[in-house]
Amino acid sequence: MSPELRPDLRPVQDPGADVPAFRMRGLSLGYDDRTVVREVDLDIPHGATTVLIGANGCGKTTLLKGLSRQLRPLAGTLEADGRGVREWHARQYARSVSLLPQSPVVPEGLTVAELVERGRHPHRRWWGAPSPDDDAAVARAMELTELTALAGRPVEELSGGQRQRVWIALTLAQRARTMLLDEPTSYLDLAHQVDLLDMLRGLAHPDGPGGGRATVVAVLHELNLAARVADRLVAMAAGRIVAVGTPAEVLTPGLLAEVFGLRADVARDPVGGRPVVLPRGRAREGSHPAPIDAPVFLDPAPRAAAAEIGRTLL
């Protein structure tokens, strides 16, 4: 068989405008015999930024693992670009769909440039030297993530935020049309969070460098950043999809109470009109409402810590 005919070396066909990036029907996912994601019916369109939101443990990462083929469906069907995900050759899938995992482990002894270059593996033959396209993709990814000056530094010597940018650069260097990003803003300072999300949005936007073809599916905990970047929000609770829509449609006080157990007001950003969530306290009965002038935390970890401190003080 000539190398050109091998399925992993064939170019990925553009599936056409109407075919979604992912189509899930009755999809259930889990671990061994434990079902975590339950009976999901959802289309994720190409050329848009879709953000998954939901409380800790509701199944967001598990859903991304299904989309990235790390988990086999327990029930139902899952198609990527119109084909069952199990029909894809692994290398072809990696050219089409990239994943930024939640807590990637840094391999020892690699420099920033060497780790970013791993994003090119789906495009290369194992015996071949990097092509000019590979070099260009790596250089561009490092430029976009402001890592060029750190290219020769060992990754294990970097700060948490710098490392996170290396993983993002690896994902960008892969140049897959669809990017799955699990909490991509972890460890990033606010300016880098905004930069990253604006860049991702630009990739999927018709006027951006991706020309509207790129597809981003991200898990984000910070609801106001999610509202800023998302074309569509998908809210999950206990393994099920409970709402799909624009940020303004999904981020309502009722949904925030149902999904996060959070009592919150929702305002409008005067610039752009996107919703802005203003947490007021716990919605559940029997919980301790936050004092009126308590600091507002959107991230669950500090909120839990604040609740703990509040209980100790009361």
Ligand SMILES: Nc1ncnc2c1ncn2[C@@H]1O[C@H](COP(=O)(O)OP(=O)(O)OP(=O)(O)O)[C@@H](O)[C@H]1O
């Ligand atoms: N490898 C695993 N084996 C068994 N159970 C798992 C595994 N990974 C996750 N789970 C369980 O699946 C459920 C959903 O976890 P998942 O990581 O998908 O949630 P999440 O919504 O991404 O949460 P978070 O916001 O905390 O990251 C949790 O109850 C978790 O304990």
